[in-house]
Amino acid sequence: MDTSPVLPSEFAALMRPFAPFESHPVLALAVSGGRDSRALALLAWQWAARRGGRVVALVVDHGLRAEAAAEAAQTSRWLAARGIPAHVLCWRPAAKPQAGVQAAARQARYRLLLDWCRQHQVLHLLTAHQADDQAETYALRAARDSGPSGLAAMSALVEFPEARLLRPLLAVTRARLTATLQARGQDWIDDPSNMDPRFARGRLRREGLPLTPARALAAATRFAARRVTQEGRVAAALADCAMPHPLGVVMIDHAAWRALPASLARVVLASVIATVAGAAYPPRQDRTQRAVERMRAVPRQSLSPPSGLTVGGCRILWRGGGWLVVREPASIRLQPQGGRQDEPWDGRFTICGEDGRRITDAVRVAAPHVARTDWSDWEKAWPAIAGLPAIVAALPCRGAAGRPLPVPVPGGMIASHAGREAAWARFQPRQPLAAGPFFPCFAFGKGQIVNL
Structure with missing residues (x-):
C-alpha cells in the first residue's frame, strides 16, 4: 500500500478537473481538526497561495460532545498559527434529535457551511472525504441494497445554489494523508465518535469492510460510470x-x-x-x-x-x-427542519418580503381556504390544466385569519395578487429536476480523478 505523502504537484493535479477557478481563487475549507481535514487545509492553502488566492477554514462545533468547543478552539488556533483564518460555526438547535443524531448533525453541518459561503460569496467549499470514506460509503449502501445510483458512492463535485462542494481527495487514502501530516511535523485530533459502535459507520470501522477497499472502490467506479450514463x-x-x-x-x-x-x-x-x-x-x-x-x-x-x-x-x-403531480397538503411541513428558520417553506418555496428578506412567520398552508377561493381570479395561472384547486391547496398562505390568501408566485399568479400581499414566493425545491450531474469517475489505481 502506498504510504507516501501527497505532494503539492499531485494535489494540483487532483484540483485540475474542477477548473476553471477565478484568477485569484478563494476556497472555503471544512476543517474538523482530524487528520484528513488538516491535511486538506495544508495542501489547499499552498495550492491557493501559489495562484494568488486564499483559503478560509470553517470549523463546525456540533456541541455533541463536552470536548467539542475546546477542540474547535484548538483547531482554530492551529490554523491561525499557519496564517489560515478560521471561523467557528456552532450548531445549537432548541432540541437535539433523539434518533438519527449523526444524520441530523451532517445536515446541519452542510447547512452552516453553505450558508457561510452564500453570505461571504465564496464559490468553492472543499471537504476532506477520501478513498477510505468512499469505500465505506459503498459498503454501507450495498448493505442497505441501494440502487445503482447509490452504489456510485460520493460525487467529487456537487452543485448547490450557495456554492459548489468539491471533494478533491476522494482518490487518496487516509494512510497517505497521515503521511502528509507526519512529513510536515503536524499533529491532529482523533474524534472518538468516528469509531462509536452505536453508528453504522463506526461499527464498520471497528469490524472492517466485508470486501477489500480496492474492490469496493473498483465497484463504486463501475457504478459511477453507469450513473453518469443513466443521468443523461x-x-x-x-x-x-x-x-x-x-x-x-x-x-x-x-x-x-x-x-x-x-x-x-x-x-x-x-x-x-x-x-x-x-x-x-x-x-x-x-x-x-x-x-x-x-x-x-x-x-x-x-x-x-x-x-x-x-x-x-x-x-x-x-x-x-x-x-x-402536486404536493399533498397533509404532508406539508410547516415547521422548519433542524430548527432553522430560514429553510425554504416545506422544502419548496422561498418566501420574501418587498425588501427581499425571507419571511418565516405567519405562513400557513392554503388547503383549508381553497373551497372559498374565487377561482376566476386565477385562470391565467395555468389555463390548460383543470386542476387549480389541487395546485393551490399546497401553496403557502398569508394574510388575515378571516381571508388569508396564497402568497403570489412570479410566473404562476396574476399580478392582482401582488397588490394584496407584500410578499412573494419562488419555487426552489431541495431537489430540482435539472440537478447537476454526478461528477466525476475515478481512476483509483492512478490516484487521479478523470472524466468519462
Missing part, C-alpha cells in the same frame, strides 16, 4: 415528458412517459416526486414501482379518467390527458 438518459426523458410550473407542480405527458422503458419511467417519476415534495431524496423504490405499474396500465388515450394516487408526499392526478 433521465435528463433527456424529463425534457421530453415533464413540464414543471412555477406553482410547484409538474405535468407528465402520459403518452411520452408511457413510451419509456419501465425502469427509466420509474426513475423519471421518482425525480418528479422528489422535486414536487421538496424532499432531499426520491421515495422508496418499491413504492414508486407500484405507482408506475398503476399509471402505465392506463391506455395512451384513456376514455375515462383513472383514479389518482399518493406517493412520497405527492398526489398524482389525471388531468388533461396526463398526470399532474
Whole structure:
C-alpha cells in the first residue's frame, strides 16, 4: 500500500478537473481538526497561495460532545498559527434529535457551511472525504441494497445554489494523508465518535469492510460510470415528458412517459416526486414501482379518467390527458427542519418580503381556504390544466385569519395578487429536476480523478 505523502504537484493535479477557478481563487475549507481535514487545509492553502488566492477554514462545533468547543478552539488556533483564518460555526438547535443524531448533525453541518459561503460569496467549499470514506460509503449502501445510483458512492463535485462542494481527495487514502501530516511535523485530533459502535459507520470501522477497499472502490467506479450514463438518459426523458410550473407542480405527458422503458419511467417519476415534495431524496423504490405499474396500465388515450394516487408526499392526478403531480397538503411541513428558520417553506418555496428578506412567520398552508377561493381570479395561472384547486391547496398562505390568501408566485399568479400581499414566493425545491450531474469517475489505481 502506498504510504507516501501527497505532494503539492499531485494535489494540483487532483484540483485540475474542477477548473476553471477565478484568477485569484478563494476556497472555503471544512476543517474538523482530524487528520484528513488538516491535511486538506495544508495542501489547499499552498495550492491557493501559489495562484494568488486564499483559503478560509470553517470549523463546525456540533456541541455533541463536552470536548467539542475546546477542540474547535484548538483547531482554530492551529490554523491561525499557519496564517489560515478560521471561523467557528456552532450548531445549537432548541432540541437535539433523539434518533438519527449523526444524520441530523451532517445536515446541519452542510447547512452552516453553505450558508457561510452564500453570505461571504465564496464559490468553492472543499471537504476532506477520501478513498477510505468512499469505500465505506459503498459498503454501507450495498448493505442497505441501494440502487445503482447509490452504489456510485460520493460525487467529487456537487452543485448547490450557495456554492459548489468539491471533494478533491476522494482518490487518496487516509494512510497517505497521515503521511502528509507526519512529513510536515503536524499533529491532529482523533474524534472518538468516528469509531462509536452505536453508528453504522463506526461499527464498520471497528469490524472492517466485508470486501477489500480496492474492490469496493473498483465497484463504486463501475457504478459511477453507469450513473453518469443513466443521468443523461433521465435528463433527456424529463425534457421530453415533464413540464414543471412555477406553482410547484409538474405535468407528465402520459403518452411520452408511457413510451419509456419501465425502469427509466420509474426513475423519471421518482425525480418528479422528489422535486414536487421538496424532499432531499426520491421515495422508496418499491413504492414508486407500484405507482408506475398503476399509471402505465392506463391506455395512451384513456376514455375515462383513472383514479389518482399518493406517493412520497405527492398526489398524482389525471388531468388533461396526463398526470399532474402536486404536493399533498397533509404532508406539508410547516415547521422548519433542524430548527432553522430560514429553510425554504416545506422544502419548496422561498418566501420574501418587498425588501427581499425571507419571511418565516405567519405562513400557513392554503388547503383549508381553497373551497372559498374565487377561482376566476386565477385562470391565467395555468389555463390548460383543470386542476387549480389541487395546485393551490399546497401553496403557502398569508394574510388575515378571516381571508388569508396564497402568497403570489412570479410566473404562476396574476399580478392582482401582488397588490394584496407584500410578499412573494419562488419555487426552489431541495431537489430540482435539472440537478447537476454526478461528477466525476475515478481512476483509483492512478490516484487521479478523470472524466468519462
